[in-house]
Amino acid sequence: MFDDRILLSHGAGGKKSSELTEKVFLKYFNDPALRDLNDMAVFDLPDGRISMSTDTYVVDPIFFPGGDIGSLAVHGTVNDVAMAGAVPVVISVAFILEEGLPLKDLERIAGSMAGAAAEADVRIVTADTKVVTRGAADKIFINTTGIGIIPEGIQISGATAIERDRILISGTIGDHGIAIASSREGFEFKTTVKSDSAPLNSMIGELVNNLGQDIHVLRDPTRGGLATVLNEIAFQSSIGVEVNETSIPVREAVKGACELLGYDPLYLANEGKLVAVVAESAYEKALEIMKGNKYGQDACLIGEITGENKRKVILKTAMGGKRLVGKLSGEMLPRIC
Amino acid sequence: MFDDRILLSHGAGGKKSSELTEKVFLKYFNDPALRDLNDMAVFDLPDGRISMSTDTYVVDPIFFPGGDIGSLAVHGTVNDVAMAGAVPVVISVAFILEEGLPLKDLERIAGSMAGAAAEADVRIVTADTKVVTRGAADKIFINTTGIGIIPEGIQISGATAIERDRILISGTIGDHGIAIASSREGFEFKTTVKSDSAPLNSMIGELVNNLGQDIHVLRDPTRGGLATVLNEIAFQSSIGVEVNETSIPVREAVKGACELLGYDPLYLANEGKLVAVVAESAYEKALEIMKGNKYGQDACLIGEITGENKRKVILKTAMGGKRLVGKLSGEMLPRIC
Numbered sequence: 001m002f003d004d005r006i007l008l009s010h011g012a013g014g015k016k017s018s019e020l021t022e023k024v025f026l027k028y029f030n031d032p033a034l035r036d037l038n039d040m041a042v043f044d045l046p047d048g049r050i051s052m053s054t055d056t057y058v059v060d061p062i063f064f065p066g067g068d069i070g071s072l073a074v075h076g077t078v079n080d081v082a083m084a085g086a087v088p089v090v091i092s093v094a095f096i097l098e099e100g101l102p103l104k105d106l107e108r109i110a111g112s113m114a115g116a117a118a119e120a121d122v123r124i125v126t127a128d129t130k131v132v133t134r135g136a137a138d139k140i141f142i143n144t145t146g147i148g149i150i151p152e153g154i155q156i157s158g159a160t161a162i163e164r165d166r167i168l169i170s171g172t173i174g175d176h177g178i179a180i181a182s183s184r185e186g187f188e189f190k191t192t193v194k195s196d197s198a199p200l201n202s203m204i205g206e207l208v209n210n211l212g213q214d215i216h217v218l219r220d221p222t223r224g225g226l227a228t229v230l231n232e233i234a235f236q237s238s239i240g241v242e243v244n245e246t247s248i249p250v251r252e253a254v255k256g257a258c259e260l261l262g263y264d265p266l267y268l269a270n271e272g273k274l275v276a277v278v279a280e281s282a283y284e285k286a287l288e289i290m291k292g293n294k295y296g297q298d299a300c301l302i303g304e305i306t307g308e309n310k311r312k313v314i315l316k317t318a319m320g321g322k323r324l325v326g327k328l329s330g331e332m333l334p335r336i337c
Numbered sequence: 338m339f340d341d342r343i344l345l346s347h348g349a350g351g352k353k354s355s356e357l358t359e360k361v362f363l364k365y366f367n368d369p370a371l372r373d374l375n376d377m378a379v380f381d382l383p384d385g386r387i388s389m390s391t392d393t394y395v396v397d398p399i400f401f402p403g404g405d406i407g408s409l410a411v412h413g414t415v416n417d418v419a420m421a422g423a424v425p426v427v428i429s430v431a432f433i434l435e436e437g438l439p440l441k442d443l444e445r446i447a448g449s450m451a452g453a454a455a456e457a458d459v460r461i462v463t464a465d466t467k468v469v470t471r472g473a474a475d476k477i478f479i480n481t482t483g484i485g486i487i488p489e490g491i492q493i494s495g496a497t498a499i500e501r502d503r504i505l506i507s508g509t510i511g512d513h514g515i516a517i518a519s520s521r522e523g524f525e526f527k528t529t530v531k532s533d534s535a536p537l538n539s540m541i542g543e544l545v546n547n548l549g550q551d552i553h554v555l556r557d558p559t560r561g562g563l564a565t566v567l568n569e570i571a572f573q574s575s576i577g578v579e580v581n582e583t584s585i586p587v588r589e590a591v592k593g594a595c596e597l598l599g600y601d602p603l604y605l606a607n608e609g610k611l612v613a614v615v616a617e618s619a620y621e622k623a624l625e626i627m628k629g630n631k632y633g634q635d636a637c638l639i640g641e642i643t644g645e646n647k648r649k650v651i652l653k654t655a656m657g658g659k660r661l662v663g664k665l666s667g668e669m670l671p672r673i674c
Contacts, residue, residue: 013560014665038495039417040390053377054429055465080376092391092482128392138473145429145482223350328351
C-alpha cells in the first residue's frame with residue numbers, strides 16, 4: 001500500500017524517492033526530458049537572448065481563494081520571465097516537503113502546477129524533492145526557475161522608461177494580498193475577493209508582437225505592490241512617475257478590507273497584473289490589446305513618465321493634491337507569495 | 338545602523354529587501370545581469386543543446402567540515418548540469434531565510450557561494466530571497482538552478498551504458514555522509530573526515546573534450562550513494578553492473594565511522610565524486626585524465642557493464658562471493674544535502 005503522508009525516506013534518494021516520483025510527479029508532469037530520470041534535463045531552445053528568473057514560494061496558507069502554492073509558483077515565474085518581453089519555454093520545479101504532509105495535498109498541488117504550466121504553454125523539464133523533519137519547514141515550499149527567449153530587437157527593462165511614456169495597469173490592484181490576508185488564520189474577516197494569480201505571458205506576447213520597441217517597461221507588482229514597482233522604475237530609469245489616484249482600479253471589497261485592516265492597496269501584492277510603460281504614440285493600441293486579453297479586461301491608463309521629480313513617484317490624489325509615494329517600508333503581511 | 342539579524346521585512350520586497358540586496362548580495366555576487374535589478378536576468382548563451390538542473394539544499398548543519406550550505410549548493414548544481422557532458426554557464430540562487438538568522442552567517446554563505454562559482458567558472462545571474470517567521474524553516478535553505486551547454490555530438494545519459502563498458506569512480510566514497518553525520522548534534526563521535534564537496538565540471542570537460550562519445554554515462558553518487566546510482570544506471574540502460582568490493586576506495590576513517598554507526602559506505606552521499614561509464618577501449622585514458630585532475634587523484638576502475646543480470650547490481654565481495662546490491666531503502670540520515 002502506498003503511504004498517505006510524506007515520510008523522510010521520500011527524500012532520501014532511494015526506493016521511496018523513486019516511488020514518489022513515479023506515483024505522483026510523473027502522473028502530473030509528463031515532459032519527455034523529465035521522464036528520462038536523469039539528474040538534469042536535456043533539451044533545445046530556440047535562438048535568441050535568454051530571460052531567466054527564479055522564485056521560491058512560501059505562501060501561507062498553501063490553498064487560498066483563487067489558487068494554491070502550485071499554480072502561484074508557475075504563474076509567478078512565468079510572469080517574471082515574460083516581463084523581459086520573453087516567451088517562457090521551460091521551468092524547473094523544486095519542492096521542500098515537511099515530513100507528514102498529506103500526500104493528497106501534494107497531489108492536488110502537482111495537478112494544479114501541471115494545469116498552470118499547460119495554460120502558460122511552458123514545459124516542466126526537471127524537478128527535485130527534499131523532505132525535512134517535522135517542524136523544520138512549514139508544509140511545503142516550492143522553487144520554480146524559468147527560461148524564456150526574447151524576440152530579436154526587443155529590449156524591455158526597468159531602466160528604459162522615458163519622458164512622456166504612458167503608464168498602464170492591466171487590472172484591479174490588491175486582490176492577491178487581500179485574498180491571502182482573509183484566508184490566514186487569525187484574521188477574523190471574510191471577503192469574496194479571490195487571488196488574481198494568472199499567467200500573463202499571452203498578453204505580453206500580444207503587446208510585444210504588435211508594438212515591439214514601443215513597449216519600454218513591463219513589471220509585475222508582486223511583493224511591495226504597485227507603489228514599490230513604480231519606485232523601482234523611477235529609480236532604474238532616472239525619471240519621474242506621476243499617477244492619478246482616481247484612475248487606479250481597486251475593487252470595492254478590497255477597499256473595504258483595506259479600511260478594516262489598515263492596509264494601503266498601493267502596497268498590496270498582485271500575482272496576475274502587470275504595469276506597462278509604453279511610448280506615448282502607442283499607449284492607446286496597448287490598452288486595446290490588454291483589454292482584449294482574458295487577464296487584462298480592466299486595464300487602464302494610470303499616469304505618465306515625467307522629466308521632473310526624478311527618481312520619485314507622485315500620486316495626484318482624489319482631492320486634487322499631490323503626495324510622494326515611497327517604497328514599502330516594513331512588512332505588511334509575511335509569506336504573501 | 339544595519340541590522341545584525343534577518344528580519345521579516347528583509348523579505349517583503351520593499352526598502353529592507355533593497356538594503357539586503359545592496360549590502361550583502363551585491364557585495365558578493367557581481368554579475369552585470371544581477372546588478373540590473375530586474376526580476377529576471379537577460380543574457381546570451383552559446384549555441385548547443387541545453388542541460389538544466391535544479392536542486393534545493395537543506396543540509397544540517399549549515400557549516401560542516403569541508404564546506405557549507407553555500408558552496409554545496411553551487412557544487413551540487415554545477416555537477417548535475419555537467420553530468421550531461423555540458424559546460425555549466427549560469428546558475429540562479431534562491432534563499433529561504435528564517436527570521437533571526439545572523440546576518441554574518443548569511444554573509445559567510447554568500448561569500449562561499451561566490452568563491453565556489455568563481456572556481457567553477459559559472460555566473461550567478463539572478464536571485465530571490467524569501468524570509469519566513471521563526472520556526473517556519475530551519476535557518477536557511479538554498480535552491481540553485483543551473484544551465485549548461487552540451488558540446489555538439491555528445492550524448493551522455495543514464496541510458497547509454499553498453500556491455501563491456503568499464504566503470505570508474507573519481508575517488509573515495511562516503512566522505513560527505515560521514516562529515517555531516519559527525520557534525521550533527523546528537524552524534525557523539527568525532528572524525529577527521531571532511532566533506533568532498535567540489536566542482537567536477539573541469540574534470541568532465543577534460544573527459545568530454547578528449548574522449549567524446551566514448552564517455553557513455555556520468556553520474557554523481559549523492560543521496561543514496563554509489564549503490565543507488567549504479568542501480569539507476571542498470572535500470573535506465575537495461576544492462577547488468579558488476580563491481581569489485583576491494584576496488585572501491587574508502588578511507589579508513591570512513592570505514593571506522595561506518596562500523597560505529599552501522600552505515601554502509603555504498604549508500605553514503607558524496608558531493609565531489611563522479612561515476613563514469615566508459616567504452617572499454619577508452620577507460621585507461623579516462624582514468625589517466627581523472628587522476629590528472631585536482632578532484633580525481635584517487636580515481637580507479639571498480640567494475641564493468643555486463644549483458645547478464647540485467648537491471649541488477651552485483652558486488653564481488655572481498656571474500657570472493659557475489660551479492661546483489663539494491664537501491665537505498667529507508668532513510669540513513671535526513672538533510673544530508
